[in-house]
Amino acid sequence: RGGRKKQSHFMCVCVCVFGLPFFVLTPQHNPFKRGFFCNDESIRYPLREDTISYHVNVILMVVSSVPQVICGECLSVHMSNVSNQSSGAKYLVCVYKAVGSFVFGAAVSQSLTDVAKYSIGRLRPNFLAVCKPVWEHVNCGTGGLSFFSGHASFAMYCMLFLVLYIQARLRSEWARLLRPTIQFFLIATAVYVGLSRVSDYKHHWSDVLAGLLLGALAAVFTSTQWRCRTNRRRTQTYKKTPPMESPTVAWTDPKAPTTTLSRDKEALQDPSSYTGAKAAA
Secondary structure (H helix, E strand, C coil), X not given: CHHHHHHHHHHHHHHHHHHXXXXXXXCCCCCCCCCCCCCCHHHCCCCCCCCCCHHXXXXXXXXXXXXXXXXXXXXXXXXXXXXXXXXXXHHHHHHHHHXXXXXXXXXXXXXXXHHHHHHHCCCCCCHHHHHCCCCCCCCHHHHCCCCCCHHHHHHHHHHHHHHHHHHHHCCCHHHCCHHHHHHHHHHHHHHHHHHXXXXXXCCCHHHHHHHHHHHHHHHHHHHHHHHHHHHHHHHHHHHHCCCCCCCCCCCCCCCCCXXXXXXHHXXXXXXXXXXXXXXXX
């Protein structure tokens, strides 16, 4: 129990540390102020409404990922042959580690995205339409946050993490066609979110591509760490599980003569002697 508490505290500390840039930089909306040319065609696109807003993107990705992970962990514990599988603590530990790994990866992905956004300050395609071009304008704080695309990085992280999770958990024979079908639609959802940012003139295509790559790397890293910890835990559990007791048969030395063998030999030579021996027994 002491080791589990230390791991839990360590995970919470890691989430807070890696999520700190996101919670510090996001409320400020004060990116690096980059110069521009008024005749730059790449920042003269019109202002359009979001196809997928920030809040809708977060809710959609979290609702699509976290419940699936929780259900997958509960089913994995229920169907496993590990001892004490019915205890509630086993369910909570597995769910906590899986969801905790997901939150940790999300914090890493979003923090790296915000660090790049606020340190580079690349102008959005609709920058002139938003700022007109007065720096003190209320919307200019987000007009220079084009690189990376936060929508693309978060969507790709959530969807690819779920894809890798399904690949690790859904191994049944009946799911050999269902699994890739679900994975295809998950990746397509993340790509669609990224493409919508280009069509809405909120990001350049390179911003979206960089965001997708960042989210993919964060998902692969997080899922790899989670799988390594899960396999290590299973190995330790199997080592601690006592061997099953099974009935054993005491074999006699074939070279040593036994009464039973000599009696059977006599029975083969004289059946009446075997009958008499059986009656005597």
